[in-house]
Amino acid sequence: MIDLQNISYSYPGSRTAALRGVSFQLAPGEKIALMGANGSGKTTLVRCINRLLKPSGTGSVDGYALDREEDLWEIRRRVGMVFQNPDNQIVATTVVREIAFGLENLGLGQAVMKERVESALEKFHLQSLRETSPHLLSGGERQRLACASVWVMDPRYLILDEPTSLLDPQGREEIMVFIDQARHESNAGVLIVTQYPEEALDADRLLIMHAGRLIMDDLPAHVFSHERKLKSMGLGLPVEVELDRLLGSTM
Ligand SMILES: Nc1ncnc2c1ncn2[C@@H]1O[C@H](COP(=O)(O)OP(=O)(O)OP(=O)(O)O)[C@@H](O)[C@H]1O
Ligand SMILES: [Mg+2]
Structure with a gap:
């Protein structure tokens, strides 16, 4: 269980808090x-979960405390992160090394490691790019690489910050399938930040952030019933829901 309690954070030098309680x-x-307008604090929250930022409040991952230095390695091993800007995540000189990078610290045997890396290349359609420098990839390819690098680690929790923002519809669909598999095959917990309401429809809960606060935490269908409130924050409804409303009102 990831458990955050009353987390607040202000960036150094900033007068307004990016996260409030x-x-x-x-x-x-x-x-x-997790949805919310630009600047509402979504990425800041994500960065607090693996302690890239040090918020006030308390938090833990499977009982490992966020503010305990000796727990940090275990927390980062359990929580796989796909960041909003995939460039921030790249550490290696080729696609295949990038995918293998995180695995090297897990103490797996050479054969197991190789097999997992090959599966990741295949699963995320990166085989033909295996020796390419990550910096030469397109934005969408880099997002697929970021997902592959996290998938190989088989984390207990997946935190994805707008992982499909640079992908075409087919690429988006593939990432959604990957998320479903992680949930159903490995029982992973998933937090997905998204600007696409469609990607929130099948979530167990939908959280809405506004100006650093969590203002809704409910079933997606309930949240989407607050149409006017969402639209006032610049958030849309899933196409399916919009269509239902439209047809419902005219037929
Ligand atoms: N490194 C930083 N230093 C100072 N302020 C920052 C920094 N990063 C973000 N902020 C501010 O913190 C607030 C929350 O930003 P955050 O990136 O968490 O929003 P977001 O909801 O992820 O937005 P987006 O939808 O654009 O990704 C914003 O007001 C932003 O300007
Ligand atoms: Mg963000």
């Missing part, structure tokens, strides 16, 4: 979607 829990096997 946020609490939420993510259980294994659960999918939570």
Whole structure:
């Protein structure tokens, strides 16, 4: 279980808090979607979960405390992160090395490691790019690489910050399938930040952030019933819901 209690954070030198008293829990096997306007604090929250930022408040991952230095390695091993800007994540000189990078610290045998890396290349359609420098990839290819690098680690929790923003519809669909598999086959808990309401529809809960606060935490269908409130924050409804409304009102 990821458990955050009353997390607040202000960037150094900033007068306004980017996060204000946020609490939420993510259980294994659960999918939570997180939406909110630009600047509402979504990425800041994600960065607090693996302590890239040090917020006030308390938090833990499977009982490992966020503010305990000796727990940090275990937390980062359990929580796989796909960042909003895939460039920030790249550390190696080729695609295949990038995927293998995180695995090297897990103490797996050479054969197991090789097999997992090959599966990742295949699963995320990166075989033909295996010796390419990650910096030469397109944005969408880099997002697929970021997902592959996290998938090989088989993390207990997947935190994805707008992982499909640079992908075409087919690429988006593939990432959604990958997320579902992680949930159902490995019982991973998933937090997905998204600007696509469609990607939130099948979540167990949908969280809405506004100006650093979590202002809604409910079933997606309930959240999407607050149409006017969402639209006032610049958030849309899933196409399916919009269509239902439209047809419902004219037929
Ligand atoms: N490194 C930083 N230093 C100072 N302020 C920052 C920094 N990063 C973000 N902020 C501010 O913190 C607030 C929250 O930003 P954050 O990136 O968490 O928003 P977001 O919801 O992820 O937005 P987006 O939808 O654009 O990704 C914003 O007001 C932003 O300007
Ligand atoms: Mg963001």
